Amino acid sequence: MMKLPRYVLYDILRSKIIIAYTLFLFIVSLSMFQMEEDSSKAMLSLMNIILIVLPLVSLIFTTIHYYNSYEFIELMLSQPLSRKRILLSEFAGVALSLLSSFMIGVGIPVLLYSASETGFALLFTGASLTLVFTSIAFLASVISRDKAKGIGFALLLWFYFTLIYDGLVLLILFSFSDYPLEKFTLLLSALNPVDLGRIFIMLKMDVSALMGYTGALYKDFFGSGAGLLYTIGIMTLWIIIPLWIAVRKFNKKDL
Amino acid sequence: MKFIAIIIILAFSVSSFGNTITVGKDKSITSISKGVALAKNGDTVKVYPGFYREGRITVTKQITLIGINFPVIDGQKKFENLVVSGSNIKIMGFHFIDSKHSSSEDYSAINIIDATNIIIENNKITNAHFGIHIANSTFCTVKGNDIVGQAVSEQSAGNGIHIWKSSHAFITNNHIQGHRDGIYFEFVTDSEIRNNKSENNIRYGLHFMFSHNNYYAYNTFRKNGAGVAVMYTHHVRMEHNIFEQNWGTASYAILLKDITDSWIINNQFISNTIGIFMEGCNRIDVKKNIFSKNGWAMKVQANCVDNVITNNNFKSNTFDISTNGTMVSSSFEYNYWDKYEGYDLNKDGIGDITYHPVSMYSMIIEQNPNALILLRSFMVTLLDKAEKALPTLTPENLVDRKPKMKPFQL
Numbered sequence: 001m002m003k004l005p006r007y008v009l010y011d012i013l014r015s016k017i018i019i020a021y022t023l024f025l026f027i028v029s030l031s032m033f034q035m036e037e038d039s040s041k042a043m044l045s046l047m048n049i050i051l052i053v054l055p056l057v058s059l060i061f062t063t064i065h066y067y068n069s070y071e072f073i074e075l076m077l078s079q080p081l082s083r084k085r086i087l088l089s090e091f092a093g094v095a096l097s098l099l100s101s102f103m104i105g106v107g108i109p110v111l112l113y114s115a116s117e118t119g120f121a122l123l124f125t126g127a128s129l130t131l132v133f134t135s136i137a138f139l140a141s142v143i144s145r146d147k148a149k150g151i152g153f154a155l156l157l158w159f160y161f162t163l164i165y166d167g168l169v170l171l172i173l174f175s176f177s178d179y180p181l182e183k184f185t186l187l188l189s190a191l192n193p194v195d196l197g198r199i200f201i202m203l204k205m206d207v208s209a210l211m212g213y214t215g216a217l218y219k220d221f222f223g224s225g226a227g228l229l230y231t232i233g234i235m236t237l238w239i240i241i242p243l244w245i246a247v248r249k250f251n252k253k254d255l
Numbered sequence: 256m257k258f259i260a261i262i263i264i265l266a267f268s269v270s271s272f273g274n275t276i277t278v279g280k281d282k283s284i285t286s287i288s289k290g291v292a293l294a295k296n297g298d299t300v301k302v303y304p305g306f307y308r309e310g311r312i313t314v315t316k317q318i319t320l321i322g323i324n325f326p327v328i329d330g331q332k333k334f335e336n337l338v339v340s341g342s343n344i345k346i347m348g349f350h351f352i353d354s355k356h357s358s359s360e361d362y363s364a365i366n367i368i369d370a371t372n373i374i375i376e377n378n379k380i381t382n383a384h385f386g387i388h389i390a391n392s393t394f395c396t397v398k399g400n401d402i403v404g405q406a407v408s409e410q411s412a413g414n415g416i417h418i419w420k421s422s423h424a425f426i427t428n429n430h431i432q433g434h435r436d437g438i439y440f441e442f443v444t445d446s447e448i449r450n451n452k453s454e455n456n457i458r459y460g461l462h463f464m465f466s467h468n469n470y471y472a473y474n475t476f477r478k479n480g481a482g483v484a485v486m487y488t489h490h491v492r493m494e495h496n497i498f499e500q501n502w503g504t505a506s507y508a509i510l511l512k513d514i515t516d517s518w519i520i521n522n523q524f525i526s527n528t529i530g531i532f533m534e535g536c537n538r539i540d541v542k543k544n545i546f547s548k549n550g551w552a553m554k555v556q557a558n559c560v561d562n563v564i565t566n567n568n569f570k571s572n573t574f575d576i577s578t579n580g581t582m583v584s585s586s587f588e589y590n591y592w593d594k595y596e597g598y599d600l601n602k603d604g605i606g607d608i609t610y611h612p613v614s615m616y617s618m619i620i621e622q623n624p625n626a627l628i629l630l631r632s633f634m635v636t637l638l639d640k641a642e643k644a645l646p647t648l649t650p651e652n653l654v655d656r657k658p659k660m661k662p663f664q665l
Contacts, residue, residue, distance in 0.1 A: 038570075041571065047631065048631075051632075051633065163637075166633065166634035167634055170626060173623055173626050174626075177622075177623050177625070189628060198631060202631055205631075209630070210550070215627055216503075216504045218627070
């Protein structure tokens, strides 16, 4: 049962990229905690890395890995194995390796220097974003056969989720500023996993600023148990839905 | 004969210092009212521990009323516990409970009216409507009292220490919690408020209006519903106070409205939604304060003129300064900003390039509070950077031209 994911995992580990990525995360997080005397400032810089670098690396690494192991996938398809199982095994291998390098690279420094509520929120968000973007990358690479096109599409998605989407939200907020948008912005935040993760961490970090005005509403919602469930639920949906679509497409695809 | 003469002389000399009348449940005088009625000017009334339910006790003579081991004066929720009027009166060591409550009248545990030279010291006041209410009085000292209320709503609650139309009051070492406003002043001048602790009040920790020439030092204001609000006053001095954890949708460490010619020096503002909110304030010196972990360290509205904000430390605030217009007539100099990214080539401790404490994003939030959802996003960071390079929206002259490289040490 676990044979296929294990092969994928060995394959990834042999390429050394994942080890370099782990080291990079580890050194960056450690040096941040060393440089800043105030650990909350270090957490802030770490949050930026998690929200920007993590999705990018997950997307690019996954797409490249998929195209590189295309021949392996083709070989596996000649075996009596279902397509669904092959793709899910690929996903499990990639996700597990990315997740473990995140947990080692960021998790250990965070637990050492700032094992607070903010720290755990940071780790939760980082882990979910890794899984979400791995899943999205699988969708992107299953859709197109061309490697350049697939990576380009993944990059575009990264750009959309980290930058363009927030620009659109700001545009909407300003165009409809005469209307009560508090509830609506909550909905908007759910449509972007990066935003959702950011708000989740922020609520632990900037408590005083968020208490003002609309902040109180977000705090009430996300700060409560229901808010936590909501965040976990939406993140899970973001992991499952792209992967599910990818599996469906992969099943019907003429390879 | 000689013996009797000595006794007479002794008695005479004692009465010139004042007699002592003892009140106690097992003494000949069992009620405080009776003890007070028997006392003459200069006498001392000592009250032994017990439960005294006497309705409203009135003191108008120049006496000292001392409670031993906190005798309880119970208002039974029907009366004001004690009314003081006159001069040279001292009230010490009592425990006042359950004064009358009302939403239209200002009933209080200790009501001081038309008085001078009054000392209220080391009392406990529990579950009063107003704790200590002073009106039209001069030279009153309120010292070391512990005032604990059980306020539920703003409409039905009273203030901890409420002073109206008085002067030369000295309020020190008191602890106030659970009232509407912890300390409330209206038309009170030349007074000193020192070393008090006001916390968990449902509205303001400190609230004053039209109270000129007062001095506030070493007080702590914590976790009050709306922080501290001070209005329409000139020549106020606030030094070494601590304002912390005033969180809420409309909560300010200090809200300054129409305050002029005042000094805010050496205070600490920690973990408040808004550190200082200034509106219509002129000629205020904000010096050597520490602002840390606040949502907004300062909000300076465009109608503030000639304020000097200098030598402060701004650390780990989400936003340092925000304002609502482009006009800025206050000066910012020699402050330490932890967000400053400049350099100091000549090593004189002053950064060589100017610091813009107002970020583009704080202007956006000012116009559209919903945009708070984008806090700390990549796009906001980019916008802020772009704005720093080419300021268009943020007020050009709200700058610190001489930002310090290192925080000042207290």
